[in-house]
Amino acid sequence: MKNPWIRWYEIIPAVLTWATLIxxxxxxxxxxxxxxxxxxLFDTYWLLKTIYMSFxxxxxFSQMRTNMKTDWLKKIDELEKKEWGDIYHLIILPMYNxxxxxxxxxxxxxxxxxxxxxxxxxxxxxxxRAGESARVTGEKIRREFExxxxxxxxxxxxxxLAGEIPGKGSNEAWAGARAREEIIDPLGIDYRKILVSVFxxxxxxxxxxxxxxxxxxxxxxxPLRAIYQPVPxxxxxxxxxxxxxxxxxxxxxxxxxxxxxxxxRLTSFSSQSIPFQTIVDIGFWQRDIxxxxxxxxxxGYFHYSSKFRVEPLFFPVSMDAPVAPTFWGAxxxxxxxxxxxxxxxxxxxxxxDGFAKDSENGRKIPRHKRWYWTFNAIEGYxxxxxxxxxxxxxxxxxxxxxxxxxxxxxxxxxLPRITRWIISLSMIGVASSAILSILLLPSRRxxxxxxxxxxxxxxxxxIFMPLTLIVFGAIPGIxxxxxxxxxxxxxxxxxxxxxxxxLIPGGSxx
Numbered sequence: 001m002k003n004p005w006i007r008w009y010e011i012i013p014a015v016l017t018w019a020t021l022i023x024x025x026x027x028x029x030x031x032x033x034x035x036x037x038x039x040x041l042f043d044t045y046w047l048l049k050t051i052y053m054s055f056x057x058x059x060x061f062s063q064m065r066t067n068m069k070t071d072w073l074k075k076i077d078e079l080e081k082k083e084w085g086d087i088y089h090l091i092i093l094p095m096y097n098x099x100x101x102x103x104x105x106x107x108x109x110x111x112x113x114x115x116x117x118x119x120x121x122x123x124x125x126x127x128x129r130a131g132e133s134a135r136v137t138g139e140k141i142r143r144e145f146e147x148x149x150x151x152x153x154x155x156x157x158x159x160x161l162a163g164e165i166p167g168k169g170s171n172e173a174w175a176g177a178r179a180r181e182e183i184i185d186p187l188g189i190d191y192r193k194i195l196v197s198v199f200x201x202x203x204x205x206x207x208x209x210x211x212x213x214x215x216x217x218x219x220x221x222x223p224l225r226a227i228y229q230p231v232p233x234x235x236x237x238x239x240x241x242x243x244x245x246x247x248x249x250x251x252x253x254x255x256x257x258x259x260x261x262x263x264x265r266l267t268s269f270s271s272q273s274i275p276f277q278t279i280v281d282i283g284f285w286q287r288d289i290x291x292x293x294x295x296x297x298x299x300g301y302f303h304y305s306s307k308f309r310v311e312p313l314f315f316p317v318s319m320d321a322p323v324a325p326t327f328w329g330a331x332x333x334x335x336x337x338x339x340x341x342x343x344x345x346x347x348x349x350x351x352x353d354g355f356a357k358d359s360e361n362g363r364k365i366p367r368h369k370r371w372y373w374t375f376n377a378i379e380g381y382x383x384x385x386x387x388x389x390x391x392x393x394x395x396x397x398x399x400x401x402x403x404x405x406x407x408x409x410x411x412x413x414x415l416p417r418i419t420r421w422i423i424s425l426s427m428i429g430v431a432s433s434a435i436l437s438i439l440l441l442p443s444r445r446x447x448x449x450x451x452x453x454x455x456x457x458x459x460x461x462x463i464f465m466p467l468t469l470i471v472f473g474a475i476p477g478i479x480x481x482x483x484x485x486x487x488x489x490x491x492x493x494x495x496x497x498x499x500x501x502x503l504i505p506g507g508s509x510x
Contacts, residue, residue: 003356007487009349013378014485017385017478024394032398036415039390039398043422046391050429056261057254061436063314064231064257072211073114079218087119087214088150088194090179090276094125094171095201098499100137102202102320105236107145109204115211120149121183121194124201125175129159129166151183161287167494169292172198173284184276192224194276198293202320202499203271204236212315213273225304226311227297228273229266231256234321235442241321242330243461248338248472249321250437251465260312265376268297268310271317290494291344298347301373302354305364318442320499336495338472342480343492345381385477388469391423434462 028035091110095103103124110120124141126134138154146152157174164170176196184194195217199205209230217223234249241249259266270293279285282299285292300308322333351373358365396416438458483490 003353005356006349006353009352010346010487011485012352013345013348013381013385014478014481016378016382017481020382020386021389021394021478024390024397028394028398036398039394039415040418040422042390043419046387047422047426050426053258054429054432056258057432057436060231060257060260060314061439064316067212067313067315068206068208070208070212071114072208072215076211076215076218079215085116085119086190086193087217088121088189089115089119089210089213090121090123090176090184090194090196092123092125092172092175092179092196092198093201093203094127094168094175094198095130095134095138096127096496097130097134098137098201100140102499103137103141104144106199106201106204107141109206111145111148112207113205113210114207115214117148118150121151121153121179122149123153123155123175123179125171126154126156127159127166127171128156153179153183155179164287165289165493167290167292168200169285169289169295169494170287172292173287176279176284180276180280191277191280192275195228195273196276196279197271197273199271199317200319202236204318206316206318209315209317212313216311216313217275220311222307224275224277225300225308226275227268227278227300227309228313229260229268229310230271230273230313231260231316232270233316233318233440235318235440236320237323238321238441239444241323242327243457244464244468244472245321245323245330245334246437246458247461247464247468248334250433250440251468252341253440254433254436260314263310263312266310266312268294271319272296273313289346290340290492291346294344294347295350298350298354302358302365305358306366306369320497322497324498333498334472335476337497339476339480340492340495340497342381342384342477343484345477345481345484348377348381351377381477381481385474385481388466388474392466392470430462430465433465434459437462 024035093103093106107122110122111117113120122145124138126138135156142152142154155175155178157171159166161170183189184191195213197210197213213228216228220226231253233253238246238249256269272293274296278300282296282303286295286299289295297308297310322330322337324330324333355365355370355374358370396419398415438455441458480492483492
């Protein structure tokens with residue numbers, strides 16, 4: 001039975017966000033001195049947090065580079081755990097209408113994996129509603145790669161199934177169930193020895209990914225109670241993407257890198273790997289939500305009464321940055337992608353409902369964990385929607401509605417100078433991000449080298465970071481939370497980020 005409180009839970013993120021933004025304006029008029037003090041303290045906190053998080057970023061970057069240079073099959077052999085050869089990798093690639101070239105590149109990356117291909121079960125999960133073009137692409141991929149793996153399966157997810165919304169989660173659940181019925185059960189493969197890697201169809205793996213995944217799975221305690229999370233790099237088409245798209249994409253990558261060094265706060269995101277036994281235990285991916293990639297963690301968390309975690313791999317996978325044939329088309333795609341990610345706020349009511357049900361069942365989840373995750377989830381989405389606005393847009397607000405008396409005070413004179421100085425110091429973190437983004441750049445597909453002018457542009461593009469944090473961070477966050485609160489026709493469905501390749505410099509997206 002559905003909890004009647006769910007609708008109230010859905011309103012919480014938007015209420016807190018709008019109360020903060022409206023409160024900043026109202027109290028800047030009524031209590032400008034106190035708001036000014038708050039802004040200075042908040043900016044100082046943000047500066048210290050930026051410095052703190054930069055240490056996590058550098059730690060993950062260093063570990064990630066080391067891991068990418070390691071022969072993980074050799075490391076596994078050194079463990080003297082012979083059972084590693086029994087591990088199968090079920091690789092699910094949900095696809096909508098992505099071009100053949102994008103899909104083929106992902107399969108080529110699988111072929112370059114430093115791992116026995118006879119341990120790969122690959123599922124290309126098509127959508128019926130994508131039409132004939134998707135089927136044609138699937139058949140071309142089948143003819144080219146079918147014999148390269150232990151098993152290869154194409155599934156077609158029917159449209160308009162009861163209890164589902166069109167999207168990645170319902171497609172993955174369908175594909176996983178078909179793989180179980182048509183391959184895993186007939187072959188009698190032990191569910192506990194299958195790792196399911198769910199990748200967006202544009203995801204390209206680096207050669208040591210599956211070796212690293214198997215190594216972590218074999219060495220981590222209680223390996224069936226974890227999701228194994230790589231670092232998402234949006235670099236497949238980074239040289240063709242607009243500067244704003246690069247900044248937004250690298251910002252997402254850096255956030256995920258920082259979270260890898262804080263595993264106690266890490267939840268699942270985008271491409272990930274999960275034991276098949278775990279997937280079966282929790283009933284596969286939910287079919288009626290948008291944010292299935294993060295929801296799967298909470299499904300496991302409640303099913304196993306909090307004895308579940310996300311295990312960081314400190315290893316990347318590469319995906320596409322949002323693109324379009326025109327600049328403004330690309331901007332719209334960036335915004336829509338960020339809004340879809342911000343829709344992850346739908347996990348807040350799921351989380352609160354899960355803790356309420358746990359209380360009814362005797363409180364199997366410790367109290368401190370309930371409070372810890374409740375605060376982190378709500379605070380995370382609140383910060384997403386408000387922090388950049390308070391730092392870059394509302395920092396001078398008390399000067400305007402604060403009145404003539406406040407406007408002539410020493411605090412009014414000092415406020416913009418203090419906040420400007422604090423923000424300038426925080427730009428050191430932006431500079432380090434610019435350097436790391438260059439170090440993560442792949443080679444160009446057209447073979448042309450990256451010149452000094454290119455590097456200069458890739459550094460200077462980070463001056464847009466305050467703009468991207470507001471336009472492609474706070475605003476889509478506010479919209480997503482507001483839609484969640486309004487419910488009904490305002491709820492978001494799953495939006496597929498368009499994928500493509502630039503045929504020639506300055507050319508069109510295929």
